[in-house]
Structures are given as structure tokens and as C-alpha cells.
Amino acid sequence: MAHAAALEIRHLNKQYIVDNQPMPVLENIDLSINPGEFISVVGSSGCGKSTLLRLIIGLEKEYQGEIRVDGQPIVGTSLERGIVFQEHRLFPWLTVEQNIAVSLLNANQSSKSKHDAVHAHIEMVGLKGFENAWPGQLSGGMSQRVAIARALVSRPEILLLDEPFGALDALTRSHLQRELQTILRQEGITAIMVTHDVEEAVYLGDRIVVMEPRPGRIKRVVDVPLARPRDRGSYAFAAIKADVMADFSEVIAPPEPAPPPTHGLSPSWRFSW
Amino acid sequence: MSVISLRKLRRGTTIPALILLAWWAVYAFGITDSKLFVPPGQVLTAAATLSEAGELWPAVGQSLLRAMGGFILGAGIGLIMGVLLGMSSRTERFFSLTLHSVKQVSLFAWLPLISVWFGYEDGSKVVFIALAAFFPVVLNTLEGVGNVPRDWVDVARVSHFTPWQMFARLVLPAALPSIFNGIYLSLVFSWLATLGAEYLLGSGIGLGTLLFESRAEFKMDVVLVGLVLTGFIGFALDIIAKATERRLLRWRENTVGA
Known part of the structure; x- marks a missing residue:
């Protein structure tokens, strides 16, 4: 089992310069994440949640405040932190096996142990037999499995997920959510997932960070004290989901109540057969 | 099937x-x-006669050698320059205007200058062919290298790619389809330019020289032999280029929709 890291974010501010004007993207983010914890980050578009992940992975350099992994400030990208993007971002000229091995290119391991790790992870995401397939031959769900294997093969301490299942159909999505949960339990690592799917956030998260937009701020943090694997149909699950959804009720105006039908068939007629 | x-x-x-x-x-x-044309049989006879006299195949060989020399020189420099310009937007801005202006000069307008500088021997012909081969490669390479998707660059950065890995494992394979378009065009242009160079800088043996001289001597059968051979060689180069492309880019073949 890989070592799970703690993540400490203190007074994090980030702005982009647009037309010579500073535009705040993230404002005063404070968050402590315990080793092995799964954090869901939900928010409508424009709340800077993807930027937050890019800062933690080390793809964005300029920010104010502190981001510390196990007490160490992050400097650039690191093999200790893996990421799954919304699009699979596989290299089309490499096979499944070679795509996963990309993460280990600069890992300090023997080629034998790299080979073994790649195959173990192919098996883990259920793609045994597809080692030599090209990304162009895979479905969206399979490609995302490869992307998950690529993010995990270097045994990171933190896994970041940027709307990882957002582009998949509902059935594949719930299937992969279940598998991700199993995989992360095996690996025992810390995970932060950004999503705009509240159900997904409740299903996977130990805590849910609710963000609000312009500029991106943390509105509140919701605990999800439910045993895993979680039952999406349970009352407790629905209650938490409704609680988080309520945060977005201002943004999404409730639909106007439909006027009663004034013509056509009478209601009694409709249900008579 | x-x-x-x-x-x-x-x-x-x-x-x-x-x-x-x-x-x-x-x-x-x-x-x-009409004496301006000959029956098909006579073309075959002329080809056989030329071949026996040892005039035909050395000419073909010389032409191919020039074409390949010019192609390798021009495409090679084009590839290197395209990569350098594509990797750095500053160098691209620096060279872009020059490159696109020079490209507009018709290839044959260079001939007088080239013949004055390099004479009428093989040197000038190879330089002319190289010039023809250069532009398609440099422009397509530049485009391919400059347009590597940022999404893939993120993946490479997350995997801690060194600058060399960034180039060899991301930029080059990502740009390869575009580079290949350039190389393919370059090969076609090289062969066209070879005939042009030999015809216009006629000295030494070659298919173009053969065409030029037989026209002067009104040997229409030999002219037609040259014409047919030129076509066949162009066709063969095309097939070789396409086969190489298919082999190098075989990942593109195995693609289902979306």
C-alpha cells in the first residue's frame, strides 16, 4: 500500500491577469486534508475548482498562500501526485500498456518492476487483454480506465480527479465510480475529486467541499458519515444530497409551476385507462 | 476482398x-x-533500343540520384528548421515573414541565380531540387510542432518529462502526421524539380536531358519513352511514401468513431 499524504492549504489566493486587470480565481482557500481521505469538491462552473487541482498538481506556478504536502511546499509537478483529467488525454500513438508506462518513464525503478507495475494496474482497472490496443480502439469508459491506471501506476500519495467521469454515459459512470472506490481502498491513498455531479460527490467523498463562484471560495464543508459502499437509494444518502443541492438552488432558479391545463382532456379522462 | x-x-x-x-x-x-506522335509499338522499340545502347538506365539512375540527393538535403534542412521554429514562438515570429515571402517566389525564378552561383553541373541541380523539397517540409513541420495540444503537454509535465523526452516522446509523434504530409509533398516536388532542373540546366545525363535532346532531334519515340518512365517513377515514389506513412502512423488506422 502506498503512503498516503496529508495536504494543507492555507490562505490560498490565485488570480489571472485578463486585459491587464487582475481577475481573482480563488480567494482565501483554507483546507486540511487527512491522509487517506477522499475529498469531493463541488461547485458550478467558474468557481475555480479545476484551477485548484492544477495548483495542487503543480501545473500552475503563481499563487499566494501555502500548499503543503506532508508539510513540504509543492514545487512543480511530482510523481508523488497523480491526476485524471476529464478527457482521457491518452497519446494515440502509444498502446494501452505504453500509455500507462508513460508515468513511470522517470520513476526510479528497474524496468522489470515497471513492467510488473504496469501489468498489475492494467489488471486492476479490468483491461487485461487490451494491453496492445490503441486508444482509438477503446470506448470512452475504457479510455478513462487507462487514464486512471496511468495516474496510479507511479504509486502517488495523492490522486487528483478533475471531473473524471463527466464525459461518460450514466451507466458507465456509476460503474466506474464503484470501481474507483474499490481501487482507492486497495491503494489507501488521499484523493481529491472535482465534480459538478452532487450524487457522485456524496457517493465517493468522506467530505464534500462546496465552492461558490466569482471569485472561487469555499462556501462550506459537508461531512458524509455513511458507511461504504454507499447505497444511493438510502434515506441518509438522499438527505445529504438534498442538503448539498440546496446550496445551488439560488444559482439554478426553480422551474415555474406549470399552469393547470385549460383545454384538452380532463384529468379524469387521462387516468381512466 | x-x-x-x-x-x-x-x-x-x-x-x-x-x-x-x-x-x-x-x-x-x-x-x-503524323510525325508529331508515334504509334505505341514504336515507343517500346525505342525503349528497347535505348536500353541496349546503354543510354536509358544510366539516365534514369542519374535522375533518381539527383532527386534523392536534393530531397534529403532540402527535406532534412526543412525538418530541422521546422522543428526549431515550431518549438519556439519567438524564433517563429523572427523567421515567419521571411519564410512566407520567400515561399511566394516561383521555384523556377531561382534558376538563373542558382545557375550563376553553382554552374550547370550536378551541384546547381541538387540545390534547385533541395529548394523545391525544403518548403513543404518546413511549413508542415512548423505547423505540426507548433500545434501540439496543451492537454498532452500537461500529461507530459505531470509525468516529469525532460526536455528531450518532451521532444522525442510528445512533440515528434504528435507532429508526425503533419510532418508526413510535408515529406510526401516534398518527394513529389523533388521529382518534378529534377526533371525541370535537367531540362533547363541541361548538362550531364538524366531523364530530363534525354527529353530535351530528343525533342531537339525530333525523336518523338524517345520523348514518349521519357514521358512514360517519368510517370512510372513518380507513381512508384508515391506508393513508397504512402506505404512508409501507413507503417509509421499505423495507430491512425485502428480508430473507431469518437
């Missing part, structure tokens, strides 16, 4: 066969006896 390709082949060869038949017929039935 074979039935379909056979039918395709028959469909494709119908027009050439009809043209050949008509060509043969106008001479065989005495519809014309």
Missing part, C-alpha cells in the same frame, strides 16, 4: 486501356501518320 479489388482495378484501368487502344488504332488504320 480480392474480387472487389479486382473489380476496382478493372474500373481504374478502363480509361488507360481505351486511350492505348485509340492510340494504336489511329496509326494501325491509317487515320493519321
Whole structure:
């Protein structure tokens, strides 16, 4: 089992310069994440949640405040932190096996142990037999499995997920959510997932960070004290989901109540057969 | 499978066969006896005679050698420059205007200058061919290298790619389809330029020289031999380039929709 890291974010501010004007993207983010914890980050578009992940992975350099992994400030990208993007971002000229091995290119391991790790992870995401397939031959769900294997093969301490299942159909999505949960339990690592799917956030998260937009701020943090694997149909699950959804009720105006039908068939007629 | 390709082949060869038949017929039935053209049989005889006299194949060999020399030189420099310009937007801005202006000068307008600088021997011909081969490669490489998707660059950065890995494992394979378009065009241009150079800078042996001299001596059969051979060689180069492309980019073949 890989070592799970703690993540400490203190007074994090980030702005982009647009037309010579500073535009705040993230404002005063404070968050402590315990080793092995799964954090869901939900928010409508424009709340800077993807930027937050890019800062933690080390793809964005300029920010104010502190981001510390196990007490160490992050400097650039690191093999200790893996990421799954919304699009699979596989290299089309490499096979499944070679795509996963990309993460280990600069890992300090023997080629034998790299080979073994790649195959173990192919098996883990259920793609045994597809080692030599090209990304162009895979479905969206399979490609995302490869992307998950690529993010995990270097045994990171933190896994970041940027709307990882957002582009998949509902059935594949719930299937992969279940598998991700199993995989992360095996690996025992810390995970932060950004999503705009509240159900997904409740299903996977130990805590849910609710963000609000312009500029991106943390509105509140919701605990999800439910045993895993979680039952999406349970009352407790629905209650938490409704609680988080309520945060977005201002943004999404409730639909106007439909006027009663004034013509056509009478209601009694409709249900008579 | 074979039935379909056979039918395709028959469909494709119908027009050439009809043209050949008509060509043969106008001479065989005495519809014309124009000396500006010769019957098909005479072309074959001329080819056999030339071949026996040891004039044909050395000429073909020399032409191919020049074409390849110019192609390797021009495409090679084009590839290196395209990569350098594509990797750095500052160098691209620096060279872009010059490159796109020079490109507009018709290739044949360079000939007087090249002949003055390099003479009428092989050197000037190879330089001319290299110039023809250079532009398609440099422009397509530049485009391919400059347009590597940022999404992939993120993946490479997360995997801690060194600058060399960034180039060899991301930029080059990502740009390869575009580079290949350039190389393919470059090969076609090289062969065209070879004939042009030999025809216009006629000295030494070669297919272009053969065409030029036989026209002067009004040997229409030899002119036609040269014409047919030029076409066949161009066709062969095309097939080789496409086969190489398919091999190098075989990942593109195995793609399902979306």
C-alpha cells in the first residue's frame, strides 16, 4: 500500500491577469486534508475548482498562500501526485500498456518492476487483454480506465480527479465510480475529486467541499458519515444530497409551476385507462 | 476482398486501356501518320533500343540520384528548421515573414541565380531540387510542432518529462502526421524539380536531358519513352511514401468513431 499524504492549504489566493486587470480565481482557500481521505469538491462552473487541482498538481506556478504536502511546499509537478483529467488525454500513438508506462518513464525503478507495475494496474482497472490496443480502439469508459491506471501506476500519495467521469454515459459512470472506490481502498491513498455531479460527490467523498463562484471560495464543508459502499437509494444518502443541492438552488432558479391545463382532456379522462 | 479489388482495378484501368487502344488504332488504320506522335509499338522499340545502347538506365539512375540527393538535403534542412521554429514562438515570429515571402517566389525564378552561383553541373541541380523539397517540409513541420495540444503537454509535465523526452516522446509523434504530409509533398516536388532542373540546366545525363535532346532531334519515340518512365517513377515514389506513412502512423488506422 502506498503512503498516503496529508495536504494543507492555507490562505490560498490565485488570480489571472485578463486585459491587464487582475481577475481573482480563488480567494482565501483554507483546507486540511487527512491522509487517506477522499475529498469531493463541488461547485458550478467558474468557481475555480479545476484551477485548484492544477495548483495542487503543480501545473500552475503563481499563487499566494501555502500548499503543503506532508508539510513540504509543492514545487512543480511530482510523481508523488497523480491526476485524471476529464478527457482521457491518452497519446494515440502509444498502446494501452505504453500509455500507462508513460508515468513511470522517470520513476526510479528497474524496468522489470515497471513492467510488473504496469501489468498489475492494467489488471486492476479490468483491461487485461487490451494491453496492445490503441486508444482509438477503446470506448470512452475504457479510455478513462487507462487514464486512471496511468495516474496510479507511479504509486502517488495523492490522486487528483478533475471531473473524471463527466464525459461518460450514466451507466458507465456509476460503474466506474464503484470501481474507483474499490481501487482507492486497495491503494489507501488521499484523493481529491472535482465534480459538478452532487450524487457522485456524496457517493465517493468522506467530505464534500462546496465552492461558490466569482471569485472561487469555499462556501462550506459537508461531512458524509455513511458507511461504504454507499447505497444511493438510502434515506441518509438522499438527505445529504438534498442538503448539498440546496446550496445551488439560488444559482439554478426553480422551474415555474406549470399552469393547470385549460383545454384538452380532463384529468379524469387521462387516468381512466 | 480480392474480387472487389479486382473489380476496382478493372474500373481504374478502363480509361488507360481505351486511350492505348485509340492510340494504336489511329496509326494501325491509317487515320493519321503524323510525325508529331508515334504509334505505341514504336515507343517500346525505342525503349528497347535505348536500353541496349546503354543510354536509358544510366539516365534514369542519374535522375533518381539527383532527386534523392536534393530531397534529403532540402527535406532534412526543412525538418530541422521546422522543428526549431515550431518549438519556439519567438524564433517563429523572427523567421515567419521571411519564410512566407520567400515561399511566394516561383521555384523556377531561382534558376538563373542558382545557375550563376553553382554552374550547370550536378551541384546547381541538387540545390534547385533541395529548394523545391525544403518548403513543404518546413511549413508542415512548423505547423505540426507548433500545434501540439496543451492537454498532452500537461500529461507530459505531470509525468516529469525532460526536455528531450518532451521532444522525442510528445512533440515528434504528435507532429508526425503533419510532418508526413510535408515529406510526401516534398518527394513529389523533388521529382518534378529534377526533371525541370535537367531540362533547363541541361548538362550531364538524366531523364530530363534525354527529353530535351530528343525533342531537339525530333525523336518523338524517345520523348514518349521519357514521358512514360517519368510517370512510372513518380507513381512508384508515391506508393513508397504512402506505404512508409501507413507503417509509421499505423495507430491512425485502428480508430473507431469518437
